[in-house]
Amino acid sequence: MSRLTLPASFCLATLAFQMPVQAQDNSPIGVNMNMARVLRISAPAATVIVGNPGIADVTIQDPMTLILTGKSYGQTNLIVLDARGEPIADTLVEVMQMQAGVMTVYQGQARTTLTCAPVCQPTVMIGDENSFTTQTLASSQLVQSVSN
Template sequence: MSKFTAAFVLLLPLALAASPVSAWAVDDAPITVNVNMARVLRINSPASTVIVGNPGIADVTIQDPQTLVLTGKSFGQTNLIVLDGNGNPVADTLIDVVQLQAGTVTVYQGAARTSLACAPVCQPTIMLGDETSFTSTQVDSAAMIKSTAAQ
């Protein structure tokens, strides 16, 4: 490997991370974020206002004028519009909110669905779309553990 190639390979991730458009969609593809996860978006111009088409699907906050935090709230697709201080559009893109699949097992018992996080041992976890009595049981169990630990 030449010195130039080695330097390019080592510096490319740093350049991409520092790039103001590194988190934005490429070729008009939507920005993807997982449900219940956040993602940092960097923009070229200072943002004054952010508009999310459906705030039930995603939320965006301005961390600083050129850094936004995108949080996936529910499955689906919506749009994001970013305006500068003069009301001019800085960005207009689609957002896809998807379920994290890695390490997750979904179990179907008839129409009832439950989810397990398996990393490395399978434990019940709550996912959107799980059967409501399963979800309630998991929430109650977590609350009981939390209250016991607080004593």
């Protein structure tokens, strides 16, 4: 579990006896993989907890604004607590693959992914062939090191 705490006075034990606050329509909050989304909440957040930080990450931008980032495909949960440890929200987060501008290329069993906006460039997605992923990451790191 990933946890970010602002005040030191937080007791997780109070959560066990509280009824969590659900999202209004019980539908998951959606975010695309490798993208971020701004979430505005109804009360000041002190702590955010993500069930599986390998799927999504949440940071507190300010007490009323959270930044949700999709890291891997799948679902996890997000719990937001106030300074007293009372739940503000308890909802599902669904991380999806962006559909627009993304092309998946299959060569036999080897899969590669390109982002086309409008020129196609290699991008790393879960499930791509290992050698493609390694080459794409190495190229990206080389470009980044030259620009510094």
